[in-house]
Amino acid sequence: MEGLVPCAPWSPTVSITLRVLEVYRVTHVRCPQLAIQPFVKSLCDMHGVPYKPYLCQQFSIAYDLYLDIRRQTDQLVMECLGRDSMWRLKHNCPACMYKFEGEEKLIFEMLTTMDGNDSLKRVLRRTKTANTDEDGEPTLGPSNERLDSRDASDGYFITREKVEEWAKTRLADALPMDVLMWGVFDETGIFLALCRHGFVLLLTDMLRSGELAKYPLAIVNELLTAFGLNLGAGYDVGCNFEATVANSELGNLAREMNMRCLVGAFHGHAHNRLCQLKFLATYVEGLGLEDLEGCERFFSRSNGLAKSCRYASCFHRQQEITTYIKHFDSFETYANLAKFLCANYQQALTILRTEPALLGWMEREGVESFEEFKEWLQEEKDYLLGLKNAPKEKVESLEMEYVQKLINLSTSETRYGVLAAEARRARSDDAAYAPGVGKAELARRHGKEKMERDLESVQELERKLDIVERWTTTSPRWLETVVQVKKRKYQLALDALELLIVERIFELTKMNQSQTGYKLRKHIAKALQARSKAVRNAIDRYNNAAILLNPPMPQLSWEQVVEYAFLADFDILRDTGAEVQSRPWTRPAYRLALDKYFRLQRAKEEIRRLNIEIRRVVTWIHDEDRLLRRKGRELRRSQGKSAEQAEADLNLAVQVRLYRERRGRFDDAHMRRFRVLAKTAGFTGSISPGRAVEVVQGIDEMEVDNEGNETGSESEEGVAGEGDDEDEGDDTRDTEVSRIRYRLSVLAVDGAREQGDEV
Known part of the structure; x- marks a missing residue:
């Protein structure tokens, strides 16, 4: 019977309809938390039969077969279109990859972001063993999983063998199994690469380890091979990864291809200021307003697959991830592509409207040109480099320790004098029978012992420092060392304050994340209340230490500290000299103007x-639609074909049409958004299609006149042939309707621009 998928290869007794399998597939990728078991239980409830565990196994078998049919069908369509296994990687995102002739050259030809995530771990099934370790705990047995040669990667996954080529020294092999993720998991997560618009480029499994360098190295190697020059790769530790790439076998290729490692805007705020000046998105020329944090947004959704992947086989886990990604790319990322582009355009226009305010501030403050902002940034970078390269001093010198011991000795001597006086009063005739005599004498003895210990510490340091005459509060060396002690206390107070602020920022981020449970939110809220008190106390300690310096350092308030946008704002306070405080880039108002200027440049x-x-996407929509319609007409043409071949081509034509509709359903919405954007004041682009640099198969055979009419070596009737069915007429009408819509949209945009010019 047609439309049924069996649960066994021979003599099946149970079959499942294609419609039910498709309903589960679509529902599962939309709601990854829905696994097979609850879906099968729902079917049992609907059919009025009791649930049996074996039904899940039968449904899983049929579902695997159904997905395999879909994969093979997609492969036939791609072969029919002349698209090889690398086509998806090189054409997945039309905004990044579908270049047209005469387009402006960009500093970064393509922007990508990559990161690892440990939510999609998979438990490795092992045999039970009676052996125990030294502590009496049972040891892990060997794997008892069956070998499964099926492949569901669909070109998304980099093979384990390719990844291992970049593992020179595997720390994971040197550590005992139970140390690594408790020895329970085989795959401990995924490492993913996206383009800036969110399309998945590549991913690989992390095997019994965290984010080792071999995973991003393997991905960067594939990206450089596929895309070539001027690639920008965002990574949360891109600053360190740049050195890793330079020292690896990829170093020469990365330099030849002018590849640049970058840091995402969110993670960059937690890096030190010197790192930000080189890698932070705000200061990187050519990066635009891209934040390079697409992986975090992707993981927030893909984490729902964890339940389905945790106890799955290696094949089924890979199949789950690939099925989700393919649907996500087509029905989420591509569906929102025009929204992404138009929203970014509106954001950039909004930022550009702040330029007059910045110019007014510059005039009031006497800043002559924008070049001064660049000079300030370079001056700050040179200053921080100078601090980094300066010879390191000992954090605490023996002189500082000696002064502290003298202070301790003075304190203990004073304390001992008070305790001795109290003990003498307790032993007097008037207090002969007082009950506190024994306690006072005990306190005096303890005070004397403390004073003697402090004296021994002072004498020991005097021998080390060759001090003949003990320092006093008026000694020159005492005064010099006291200044160092004050600076040291100031630095410690500043470090403690910065640490508390970092913890507060991270806890606030976690508390506001989705999927954070109620109890955890309450726990974090209580911790933040306690942390707020600690921050206030740390501010008081900082202010007390800052006022003792000469010259005094700026005082901080609670409102100032909690509003720090960059952790690096603390770096300016670390220099206690008066010279750095007089530089423009150290003043809050000037730093704000500095960031506004670079924000304008990025906009x-x-x-x-x-x-x-935008024009790449318009060109893609135009060319892809024409190509697929033309291919459909060729497949439906029956002239010169055998009956068997004609029937096979007709079936394939249906799949080509479904392939066209899969993403094409969103094209009208994309064009509507672009037409609205084109009428916006400040829009400087074009929404007319260009001519693709990479000539698409079939398109170059058509000639396109200035009016957009297609003329080829054959007429529409000649191409159609006599054996075409009614779909041919539908395609022709759809093509004509699309052409009329496009002409009307161009006229509407031109009319709006003419009205704007007249105004």
Whole structure:
């Protein structure tokens, strides 16, 4: 019977309809938390039969077969279109990859982001063993999983063998199994690479380890091979990864390809200021308004797959991830592509409207040109480099310790004098029978012992420092060392304050994350209340230490500290000299203006990039639709074909049409958004299709006149042939309707621009 998928290869007794399997597939990728078991139980409830555990196994078998049929069908369609296994990687995102002739060259030809996530771990099934370790705990037995040669990667996964080529020294092999993720998991997560628009490029499994360098190295190698020059790769530790790439076998290739490692805007705020000046998105020329944090947004959704992957086989876990990614790319990322581009364009225009305010501030403050902002940034970078490269001093010198011991000795001597006086009063005739005599004498003895210990410490340091005459509070060396002690206390107070602020920021981030349970939210809230008191106390200690310096350092208030946007704002306070405090880039108002200037520059770059990306998408929509319609007509043409071949081609034509509709359903919405954007004041791009640099198969055989009419070596009737069915007429009408819509949209945009010019 047609439309049924059996649960066994021979003599099946149970079969499942294609419609039910498709309902589960679509529902599961939309709600990854829905696994097979609750879905099968729902079917049992609907059919009025009791649930049996074996039904899940039967459904899983049929579902695997159904997904395999879909994979093979997609492969036939791609072969029919002349698209090889690398086509998806090189064409998945039209905004990044579908270049047209005459487009402006960008500093970064393509922007990507990559990161690891440990939610999609998989438990490795092992045999039970009676052996125990030294502590009497049972040891892990060997794996008892069956070998499964099926492959569900669909070109997304980098093989384990390719990843291991970048593992020179595997720390994971040197550690005992129970140390690594408790020895329970085989795959401990995924490492993922996305383009800036959110399309998945590549991923690989992390095997019994965390984010080792071999995973991003393997991905970067594939990206450089596929995309070539001027690649920007965002990574939360991109600053360190740049050195890793330079010292690896990829170093020469990365330099030749002008590849640049970057740090995402969110993670960059937790890096030190010197790192930010080189890698933070705000200061990187050519990056635009891209935050390079797409992986975090992807993981927030894909984490729902954890339940389905945790106890699955290696094949089924890979199949779950691949099925989800394919659907996510087509029905989420591509569906929201125009929204992403238009929203970024509006954001950039909003930022550009702040330029007059910045110019007014510059005039009031006497800043002559924008070049001064660049000079300030370079001056700050040179200053921090100077601090980094300066010879390191001992945190605490013996002189500082000696002064502290003298202070302790003075304190203990004073304390002993008080305790001795109290003991003498207790032993007097008037107090002969007082009950506190024994306690006072005990306190005096303890005070004397403390004073003697402090004296021994002072004498020991005097021998080490060759001090003949003991320092006093008026000694020159005492005064010099006291200044160092004050600076040291100031630095410690500042470090403690910065640490508390970092913890507060991270806890607030975690508390506001989705999927954080109620109890955890309450726990974090209580911790923040306690942390707030600690921060206030740390501010008091900082202010007390800052006022003792000469010159005094700036005082901080609670409102100032909690509003720090960059952790690196603390770095300016670390220099106790008066010279750095007089530099413009150390003043809060000037630093704010500095960031506004670079934000303006990034907005202008974003406009230039979006003008290119929007036209790439329009060109892709235009060319892809024409190619797929033309291929459908060729497949439906029956002239010169055998009956068997004609029937096979007709079936394939249906799949080509479904392939066209899969993403094409969103094209009208994309064009509507672009038409609205084109009428917006400040839009400087074009929404007319260009000519693709990479000529698509079949498109180059058509000639396109200035009016957009297609003329080829054959007429529409000649191409159709006599054996075409009614779909041919539908395609022709759809093509004509699309052409009329496009002409009307161009006229509407031109009319709006003419009205704007007249105004």
